[in-house]
Amino acid sequence: MVVLDRFAGGGATALSGGVVYAGGGTRQQVEAGVADSADAMFGYLRHEVRDAVSEATLRRFCEDSAKMLAWLEDQDVPFSSSVCPFKTSYPTDDYYLYQSGSEDAWPDPVPRGHRTRAKGTSGKAFFARLAEATRRAGVRIMPQTRAVELITSDGRVTGVRCRTLSGLPRAVHQVLSQAGAKPWLYYPPLGRRLFGLAAWLERRFARSVTVVARQGVVISAGGFIADRAMVQENAPAYRGGLALGTPGDDGGGIRLGVAAGGKTARMDKVSVWRFVTPPSALQRGVLVDADGKRFGDATRYGAAIGNEIVERGGKAWLLIDDDILRVARAQVRTQTARFQRWQVRYLLNRGLVTAPTIEEVAAKAGIGTPEPVGTPPFSLINVSVRAGFGYPCPMLTLGGLVVDEETGQVQGVPGLYAAGRSAVGVCSESYVSGLALADCVFSGRRAGQHVATSTGAGEARC
Ligand SMILES: Cc1cc2nc3c(=O)[nH]c(=O)nc-3n(C[C@H](O)[C@H](O)[C@H](O)COP(=O)(O)OP(=O)(O)OC[C@H]3O[C@@H](n4cnc5c(N)ncnc54)[C@H](O)[C@@H]3O)c2cc1C
16 A cells, blocks of 8 residues: 655644544543433534535444544544533643534533644644554555546546655655645745745656556545635635645645546535634624624634624624623633634734723724623624734635545546545534544545455555
């Protein structure tokens, strides 16, 4: 078996929070004394993801969920049963099991967000453990190797044409892509520069390699949030956000599948993250639009809020009273992870306007006058998509290649499979924290297991 990666490996997964949505009685839930069942998980997810996948597939996803988490533990990915006692978009390093979706707005809330046990954002540890397990299993890994074309024979995908780097250009490309990943996300001008140099190395030094794949090819090359033209074409309402991923999310994998005869779906679905917690007190606030009209529910998951904001033209504010602001400020120290702190401090200081009356605060924010709530003074926090540098709005694409839900095979293309954000999956209609990684593992294992039952083996040929 051969794994190809255009960069050094890891993609958005290694940058992620490492939260895996799992339930139905995982070891961690049982240890924490949390009562859950596959039926309860199915009930909540059906409401959340609607018809992203068939009922039978979602049921299988829920029924296999606890086993899937145990399988991840078998690959040395560590989880923990310490339940977070407050609502947050991401727990501090004291907690690893939390309500990672809109559970507070659901009658039977259960914590199912299983964060990989590691300090800071845990995606790096999640990926590193899986990469080690892959190496231990004897899989050949070819980094700095870009898939550029699928080879077909008699209507079946039988290989991949690639451009690969070796020697010094490969080493420099690796350093640039590793050093550029975080800046690309958090300080795009620097990230673009570093990846621009990496792309130049590819153009100048890469040579062609053909990988013959008799058993099948699985595309798991991420989504397309890094390709502005593709986002504009498929989801034009989603502009002005922070591209949540890596330059590998350029839709290249999806395009390879389409060129081989595959179809796409849900390409207009984008997850827009507008978290108002932590601090948890802010979920008591009221969301209002540019006319001052109340909408939505601040207790819901950040992507549910984000999508409602986009539907209102991208402009929104969170109205809070004096009590909420005081409690929220007092919660910053204990409820925020280090990477969240600067943003929360920005929101509670420069990101808001305050005035003694509701009319004055609305005038300061430049919006219609909302109904007053609570006790003055009132504050309005700008939670618009383009609220400013201190509060960027992350976005990731959810649509992709349409696959057979039993096997992961790209519909109508024998020998070709797709997984993760290159494919339509459980989270393709709407995302809650942990559901992307859970779907990546679910769909990746499904495709892998199916390919493994085919005959033959992949080999690299230069
Ligand atoms: C900051 C951040 C936090 C997040 N937190 C969470 C979370 O906690 N839980 C959760 O569920 N989701 C989270 N997400 C979303 C989640 O990480 C992604 O949706 C998921 O990791 C996508 O996985 P993937 O395997 O589809 O793509 P990736 O992990 O991006 O992997 C795709 C790989 O394909 C490679 N590639 C691309 N094109 C080619 C090509 N042509 N040839 C060869 N290789 C190619 C890329 O280099 C990359 O390594 C987060 C995302 C970000 C950015």
